[in-house]
Amino acid sequence: MGKELDCVTRGLGNKMRIHLTEGKRRPEATMQAAKLASEGGIALRDHIPIFPHWKEYKAKENEDQIDNYIGKLATKFDKDIKAKPVKDACVDMLKHGQRQRRYTLKKKYFDGVPANQVRTTSPVSCMSDDQWRALVEMWSSPKHKEKCLKIPVPLCILKYISQY
Template identity: 35%
Template sequence: MGHGLQEYASRNGGRKMRIDFIAGKVRPTDPVQAAKLSSECGIHIRSRMHVSTHWNDYDKSPLKHVIPHAIKDIALNLEMDKDDKVGNDVCTKVIQKGVRQQRYRLKKKYFNGYTSQEALSKKPANITHENWTSLVNKWFDERKKEICQMNKENREAMKHHQKTGSISYVAYFNKLKKDKYNNQEPSPIEFFKDTHTNSKTGSMSEPALLAHNVMEKKRKTQSEGEQPLSDTAIVDEVLKEESAHSTFLSSMGYASRSGGLGALLHQPRSKF
């Protein structure tokens, strides 16, 4: 159990922190719950979980038990139903991201800059020899090197880096909804601005500012007599001009709602 949860339990008569899961959301909407769930998943991954070379390996023997076991272990420290499907789906997504981050950390600290033999001799703690050997062999694979380089170039080409820190879009969305928008859902255009503005400087990066200005211009200059595009449709249109794989709207939860994203594109805009 993480230190924060121990303090929570001591302050609340031994009661564990409740985690509320909502169908269609990739994280708990409460920022504290989301942070503690991610923290507990991270502790389990770093201390006792087999780190596979590929996520799909967990669907096959001998690793098929790893994810269910991880969820049961994590559930021991939280007030949550380990058998609830929605909760299991959310935990699985959090673990998937955590495993990817753990692979990155291991590769950066114990593999990069070393020969194969040197890397094999630097096995980290809390990981078996067999597990470490499989990771090192995977990272030295030529095809894997090409994919890593391509992913690096894609990350460098990303124009709009979110400024929410470690808080997920879902948790940040609900925090803003409560603290800034009087429990009304923020417009996707305003949310784009909120999540791409540096909290210290109050400024946006040039690409993000340009995209936001285009969104605002599209909203203000729609032709009279035509069915107005919703803010959702405007954001979708602008971001897809730059990347066909933008996950901004789906991260807000729009793509998972009844009727999908397409049904929301022409809904009237929210008024504040």
């Protein structure tokens, strides 16, 4: 995974420099954006637990998770992690990445599985069993199920269905 990007980094002889401008969420250079996204995804999958709500990352007991994520990315790139555009871009990547990761975990380990067969232990190493149970509890709640049913069907799907 990311072998070509690693070859580019080794070819440069040092860490890749990331240029983020104020108000942008990603670098404008495609190679930099690809490398940042790749390394951000790896750090998220391997080291950051997935909480039921984004606000839990900002809670006092978990506020080190954001700094941990930014620190993992800082070791891979030549960038100033204290700069506001860099911090904002990393937080945005974490926010969207954890949401996607939560969706993937739900799809793989929860949807379509009978209630009595849902795992009680975490399927991923970066999450504790308590954090996993909190996710399962959130997905099992009637409020969450009702909210999932209210999600509108995209217009392109409606057009496709109406053809038949």
